[in-house]
Amino acid sequence: xxxxxxxxxxxxxxxxxxxxxxxxxxxxxxxxxxxxxxxxxxxxxxxxxxxxxxxxxxxxxxxxxxxxxxxxxxxxxxxxxxxxxxxxxxxxxxxxxxxxxxxxxxxxxxxxxxxxxxxxxxxxxxxxxxxxxxxxxxxxxxxxxxxxxxxxxxxxxxxxxxxxxxxxxxxxxxxxxxxxxxxxxxxxxxxxxxxxxxxxxxxxxxxxxxxxxxxxxxxxxxxxxxxxxxxxxxxxxxxxxxxxxxxxxxxxxxxxxxxxxxxxxxxxxxxxxxxxxxxxxxxxxxxxxxxxxxxxxxxxxxxxxxxxxxxxxxxxxxxxxxxxxxxxxxxxxxxxxxxxxxxx
Numbered sequence: 001x002x003x004x005x006x007x008x009x010x011x012x013x014x015x016x017x018x019x020x021x022x023x024x025x026x027x028x029x030x031x032x033x034x035x036x037x038x039x040x041x042x043x044x045x046x047x048x049x050x051x052x053x054x055x056x057x058x059x060x061x062x063x064x065x066x067x068x069x070x071x072x073x074x075x076x077x078x079x080x081x082x083x084x085x086x087x088x089x090x091x092x093x094x095x096x097x098x099x100x101x102x103x104x105x106x107x108x109x110x111x112x113x114x115x116x117x118x119x120x121x122x123x124x125x126x127x128x129x130x131x132x133x134x135x136x137x138x139x140x141x142x143x144x145x146x147x148x149x150x151x152x153x154x155x156x157x158x159x160x161x162x163x164x165x166x167x168x169x170x171x172x173x174x175x176x177x178x179x180x181x182x183x184x185x186x187x188x189x190x191x192x193x194x195x196x197x198x199x200x201x202x203x204x205x206x207x208x209x210x211x212x213x214x215x216x217x218x219x220x221x222x223x224x225x226x227x228x229x230x231x232x233x234x235x236x237x238x239x240x241x242x243x244x245x246x247x248x249x250x251x252x253x254x255x256x257x258x259x260x261x262x263x264x265x266x267x268x269x270x271x272x273x274x275x276x277x278x279x280x281x282x283x284x285x286x287x288x289x290x291x292x293x294x295x296x297x298x299x300x301x302x303x304x305x306x307x308x309x310x311x312x313x314x315x316x317x318x319x320x321x322x323x324x325x326x327x328x329x330x331x332x333x334x335x336x337x338x339x340x341x342x343x344x
């Protein structure tokens with residue numbers, strides 16, 4: 001009878017504990033289910049897992065390829081573009097930009113070099129009437145990095161050998177994480193957020209150098225002598241990325257602080273990781289010629305290189321098209337940089 005009562009109390013306590021838990025991701029680790037790779041691995045010895053949740057939101061999952069290895073491996077984390085309003089993690093399942101970005105081939109190369117590869121999706125911002133701004137999706141990606149680190153042993157990942165990469169909005173997000181001081185929160189009750197956000201390198205394509213419109217006017221596009229009003233008239237959704245819909249709020253203390261928080265260029269300091277950056281798909285026409293030109297203009301990478309050189313951060317940069325304005329003498333390609341940084 002005593003044994004029965006003891007078992008009953010243990011079961012009851014367990015049920016009470018579960019009902020009090022308001023964070024299922026913290027209390028119960030998501031299992032990893034391996035499935036068929038969406039890209040042809042062509043005999044490379046690796047496993048693939050799809051839609052691993054790193055948070056409880058609708059669009060907070062990642063896919064990951066893991067090379068079979070007796071020792072912990074490095075990791076490359078890719079974040080997709082789409083202006084924070086579109087795009088998805090499955091972009092890496094095929095090649096892009098007329099075959100110039102051959103993701104499947106590059107993923108196989110990384111796996112052959114015992115480097116894992118993850119591709120992340122994140123919460124979109126609203127196209128009109130956004131109230132939180134881009135810190136919402138960027139914070140998602142930060143958490144994804146921390147989540148993977150928190151489960152490094154499950155993924156057989158070496159935490160100190162992680163490189164971030166991405167295109168367009170995913171590129172800017174990667175820079176934002178890489179250039180911030182460590183955003184870990186040791187006092188958090190969420191063990192995921194206690195993980196370090198520091199990484200070994202960052203590689204970006206079709207990137208923005210900053211999400212502070214002041215940088216676009218005064219630095220990145222200084223050659224074109226744009227005024228802030230001209231810029232915001234041509235690109236009114238720049239306000240939306242701060243979670244505002246009116247220029248009346250642009251210079252309020254809250255939005256000034258917000259703009260500083262998303263100013264990757266200003267955040268870049270001497271202790272940040274090496275950069276690989278390439279904006280060569282768009283020409284060097286005036287930025288108000290076309291929104292795609294504005295968002296992926298060669299001068300975004302020019303500004304990154306100038307700042308990196310000034311503070312002493314190593315960089316490999318390529319920018320400009322018709323004409324090419326700068327091409328790193330090393331000729332180092334995207335995947336070559338990723339491998340080098342992981343193996344350093």
